[in-house]
Amino acid sequence: xxxxxxxxxxxxxxxxxxxxxxxxxxxxxxxxxxxxxxxxxxxxxxxxxxxxxxxxxxxxxxxxxxxxxxxxxxxxxxxxxxxxxxxxxxxxxxxxxxxxxxxxxxxxxxxxxxxxxxxxxxxxxxxxxxxxxxxxxxxxxxxxxxxxxxxxxxxxxxxxxxxxxxxxxxxxxxxxxxxxxxxxxxxxxxxxxxxxxxxxxxxxxxxxxxxxxxxxxxxxxxxxxxxxxxxxxxxxxxxxxxxxxxxxxxxxxxxxxxxxxxx
Numbered sequence: 001x002x003x004x005x006x007x008x009x010x011x012x013x014x015x016x017x018x019x020x021x022x023x024x025x026x027x028x029x030x031x032x033x034x035x036x037x038x039x040x041x042x043x044x045x046x047x048x049x050x051x052x053x054x055x056x057x058x059x060x061x062x063x064x065x066x067x068x069x070x071x072x073x074x075x076x077x078x079x080x081x082x083x084x085x086x087x088x089x090x091x092x093x094x095x096x097x098x099x100x101x102x103x104x105x106x107x108x109x110x111x112x113x114x115x116x117x118x119x120x121x122x123x124x125x126x127x128x129x130x131x132x133x134x135x136x137x138x139x140x141x142x143x144x145x146x147x148x149x150x151x152x153x154x155x156x157x158x159x160x161x162x163x164x165x166x167x168x169x170x171x172x173x174x175x176x177x178x179x180x181x182x183x184x185x186x187x188x189x190x191x192x193x194x195x196x197x198x199x200x201x202x203x204x205x206x207x208x209x210x211x212x213x214x215x216x217x218x219x220x221x222x223x224x225x226x227x228x229x230x231x232x233x234x235x236x237x238x239x240x241x242x243x244x245x246x247x248x249x250x251x252x253x254x255x256x257x258x259x260x261x262x263x
Contacts, residue, residue, distance in 0.1 A: 005035070006034075006035030006036075006037075006232070006235075006246070006247065006250040007035065007037040007250055007251070007254050008034075008035050008036045008037060008209065008231055008232060008235055008250045008253070008254060009036070009037060009038045009039070009040070009208075009209075009231075009253065009254045009257045009258075010031065010036055010038075010039045010040065010209070010210055010211050010213070010228035010231040011040050011160065011162070011182055011208040011209065011210045011253075011257050012040055012042050012100075012134065012162045012163070012182060012184075012208075012210035012211070012212050013039050013040065013041060013042065013210070013211050013212070013213040013227075013228050014041070014042055014045055014050070014212070014213055014214065014215075015027055015028075015039065015041055015057070015213055015214075015227070015228065016041055016043075016050060016053035016054045016056075016057045017045070017046075017050070017053075017214065019214040019225055020214070020227075024057065027227050027228065027229075028061060028063065028064070028228075030227065030228075030229040031227070031228040031229045031231075032063070033229070034228075034229035034230075034231075034232045035232055035250070036228050036229060036231055036232070037063065037254065038063050038064070038065065038254075038257075038263070039063065039064050039065075039228045040064075040065050040066075040067060040096070040097075040210075040257070040261070041054040041057050041058055041064055041065065041066045041067070042054065042066075042067045042069075042099065042100055042134060042162075043055070043066060043067055043068045043069060043089075043100075044067070044068065044069035044070040044071050044074070044099065044100050044101065045071050045073075045074075045100070046071070046074065047074065047077070048070075048082060048085060048086075051066075051068040051069070051085075051086065051089055052089070054066040054067065054068065055068065055089055055092050055094060055095060058094035058095075059094055064094075065094055065095075065096045065261070065263060066092070066094050066095050066096070067095065067096065067097040067098065067099050067100065067134050068086050068089040068090055068095055068098065068099075069086065069098050069099040069100050069101040069122055069134065070082065070086070070100075070101060070118060070122075071100055071101075071104075071136060072101065072102050072103050072104040072109075072110060072115045072118070072119065072136055073104060073107065073109035073110060074109070074110065075110040075111075075114040075115045075117070075118040075119075076109075076110040076111060076114045077110075078114075078118045078121075083121060083125075086098075086125070087125060087128075087129075090125065090129050090131060091129070095131070096131065096132075096261040096262065096263055097126075097131050097132045097133065097134050097159070097261055098122050098125050098126045098129065098131050098132070098133050098134070099122065099133050099134025099135060099136070099159070099162075100134045100135070100136045100162060101118065101119055101122040101123075101133065101134070101135065101136065102115075102119055102135040102136035102137045102140075102144060103115050103116065103119055103136075103137055103138075103140035103143055103144050103147075104136060104137070104138045104139070104140065105138065105139040105140040105143075106138040106139040107138075116143070116147065119144075119147055120147060120151055123147065123148065123151040123157065124151065126157050126159070127151075127156065127157055132157070132158045132159040132160070132260050132261060133157060133158075133159030133160075134159060134160055134162055135148075135159060135160065135161050135162065135179070136162060136163065137161060137166075138165070141166050141170040141173065141174075145170075145173045145174065145177065148177055148179070149177060158178060158179070158260055159179055159180070159260065160179060160180045160181070160182050160208055160260060161174050161179055161180070161181050161182065162182045162208075162210060162212070163182065163183075163184045163186070163210070163212050163216070164181040164182060164183060164195075164198070165186060165195060166198075167194070167198065168197070168198050168201055171198050171201070171202055175202070175206055180206050180207065180208055180256055180260055181198075181202055181206060181207060181208070182207070182208035182209065182210045183195075183199060183207065183208070183209060183210070183234060183238065184210055184211060184212045184216045184218075184234060185211065185212075185216045185217055185218030185219070185222070185226065185230065185233065185234055186216055187199055187218075187234065187237050187238070187241070188218040188219040188222075188233060188234065188237050189219065189222070190219075196237070196241050199237075199238055199241045199242065200241050200242060204238075204242060204244070204248070204249065204252045204253075205252060205256065206256065207238065207252070207253055207256065208253055208256055208257055208260075209231050209234045209235045209238060209249070209253050210231060210234070211226050211227065211228055211230055211231045211234070212226065213225075213226040213227050213228055213230075214226050214227070217230060218230050218233040218234055218237070219233070221233075232246075235249045235250055235253065236249075238253075
C-alpha cells in the first residue's frame with residue numbers, strides 16, 4: 001500500500017516503452033510514493049513487442065497488470081499470426097484486459113476498413129476470453145458505439161473508453177452500453193473546460209483516472225515525460241470539478257477499476 005494511503009490506480013500507462021529504459025523500478029517507486037497502488041501496463045502501441053514487454057513487466061511486480069491488443073494506428077499490421085499470438089498472451093494470469101483497440105479517425109494511420117475489422121476481431125476476443133476491453137476512440141464515437149452494440153451487445157462485454165475526450169452525448173452512449181470512461185491529464189489543460197464539464201456530469205462511479213504515460217502530462221508538468229505518479233493530479237482535478245475530496249475520488253475510481261478488470 002502506498003505510504004500516503006490513497007490507493008490510486010493508474011488505469012492506463014505504457015511504462016514498458018523505451019522512454020523508461022533503465023528507469024522502470026524508479027518510476028514504479030515514485031508512483032507508490034504518490035499514492036498509486038497499482039498500474040495497468042497497456043500493450044499494443046507500436047508493434048507486438050509492446051504486448052510481450054507489458055506482460056513481462058507485469059510478471060516482475062505484484063502491483064502491475066498488463067493488457068494485450070493493438071492500437072488502431074497499427075491495425076493494418078494485424079493478421080492471423082498476430083491474432084493467434086495475442087490470444088495466447090491473453091491467457092496469461094497477469095493479463096486483465098484486451099486492448100488497447102478501437103478506432104482513430106483523427107489520424108487515420110491505418111485504413112478505416114482495417115481499423116473496423118481489427119476492432120471487431122478484438123471485441124470477439126474479449127467475448128471469447130471473458131476479458132474486458134480497453135478502447136481507444138477518437139473522432140469515431142458513432143461507429144465505435146455501433147460496433148460495440150452490434151458485436152458485443154449491451155451488457156455482453158464490459159470495458160473502458162480510455163482517454164475520453166468526446167462530448168456528453170458520446171459519454172452517455174458509452175455509459176448506456178455499460179462502459180466506463182477514463183480521463184487523463186487533458187482535464188488539467190487550460191482549454192479543456194468542455195471536457196471538465198463532461199467530468200462534472202458523469203457519475204463518479206463510472207470514472208477511471210489514467211496517465212496514458214508517457215503522453216498527455218498534466219499541468220504543472222506539461223511538456224515533460226508523463227509517468228504514473230502524476231495520476232494523482234488527474235484525480236485532484238476530478239475532485240475539484242465534482243466538489244468532492246481527493247480521497248473519495250481515489251476510493252471510488254480504484255473500486256471501479258477493480259470491478260471492471262476483476263483485480
